[in-house]
Amino acid sequence: MLWKNKKQQTIKNILRFGLITFIFVSMIFLVSAYSQDKFKLKTGARGKLCLNCHVTFTDILKKSFVHTPVKTGECSVCHNPHASSYGKMLSDDTGKVCLKCHSQLISENARSVHKVALEGNCSLCHDPHASNNKFNLLKSGNELCFGCHKDINESVVKAKFKHPPVDKGCVSCHNPHASNKGVFLLKDTLPSLCLQCHKTDKPSFMNQHMNYPVAKANCSTCHNPHGSDKGGILFNNVHKPVSSKMCNQCHEEPTSQNPFRVKKVGFELCRGCHSNMVNNIFNKNRLHWPLLSKKGCLSCHSPHATTQNMLLKAPMITLCSECHSDTIKRQERSQTKHPPIQEGNCTVCHTPHADNNPFLFNNASIIDLCGTCHEWQKHSSHPIGEKFIDPRNKNLTVQCLSCHRSHGTENKYFIHFPTISELCTQCHVQFRR
Secondary structure (H helix, E strand, O other): OHHHHHHHHHHHHHHHHHHHHHHHHHHHHHHHHHHHOOOOOOOOOOOHHHHHOOOOHHHHOOOOEEOHHHHOOOHHHOEOOOOOOOHHHEOOOHHHHHHOOOHHHOOOOOOEEOHHHHOOOHHHOEOOOEEOOHHHEOOOHHHHHOOOOHHHHHHHHHOOEOOHHHHHOHHHOEOOOEEOOOHHHEOOOOOOOHHHOOOOOOHHHHHHOOOOOHHHOOHHHOEOOOOEOOHHHEOOEEOHHHHOOOHHHOEOOOOOOOOOOEOOOOHHHHHOOOHHHHHHHOOOOEEOHHHHOOOHHHHOEOOOEEOOHHHEOOOHHHHHHOOOHHHHHHHHHOOOOOHHHHOOOHHHOEOOOEEOOHHHEOOOOHHHHHHOOOOHHHHOOOOOEEEEEOOOOOOOEEOHHHOEOOOOOOOHHHEOOOOHHHHHOOOOHHHOO
């Protein structure tokens, strides 16, 4: 009796499971059918009927590569046939429409993502309907990438020594949408990517690198992957010990247990060659604090090679903004731009290492400092200088910064107040209304 009850219960469970499965599959089918024909269009209305008005698409369909929905006559996959809140009568934002089918292009674990893809501007690279280029690209090869990356194109064209993968195409090293492994959309980490072509065990390779074990080093600390005017595609500005193949001037010998360890720490390492500069720096009253950090000179300079003058690690405005981001952001908000900051030339006003003047100004007099660019005497008769005391603070004299903020304000001419009258009446109180 017990056995019969168990058997009946098993049969009931199987039937129940079968019924649930049938209902679930039916729902999926119905949802799928609805999604495919949610507008209840008659036969051919999802695409073929569109060609009655959009006659130019007949020629588009003749191109070498046609987008699958277009090819199969499924215009309503991307477009709403009646009305839309989006341009081109799309059913959603461009990026969201594309992601309905191409969701796998950007992984959640992506280490770097192409800004164009992240913002959903797929049509900046792809033609949504058809193209004579593979993957429906608007242009072929590097021509497409260089449309945005003009600075890289310029350097590639001018470079005396070319990197072969660049000529083959940017996608030799980069993923066009996102990368799970590398920064800058690189297909792999460095040096793993480089080692796919360059064999580090070859005698010629070892000799070029002074027998240092660089197989696990970051190649881009010395080499420009896009090409260079220097042999071995070293960056155009090379530290003399590197160009002279005197790595052991800074590093331990290649045969030591720690060949990449530097012989001294911080500025003390650089002092061996740049003793006059370092001594002069420490004779000043005010020092730029990165010099005293563990990194020392390497806080701002590359020890090997770089694209920037003076071996700076990055363009000056980028480098300075790593610490002084508030100053750069203020300039971005400023109605009137200060050219030295806008052009990224902070050393027009400041000494980068040390000085006796406040804020490392390279001139003791603010008036003389500003006067190197601004001939103030020709456009202003306002009295300034040591003889004129600021009525707001008897310890200060009237100078350029009494009225202006050199890094900009939200007001015109980077003055401290929204209007000229508000500014002037800070001192000339008798004229306040």
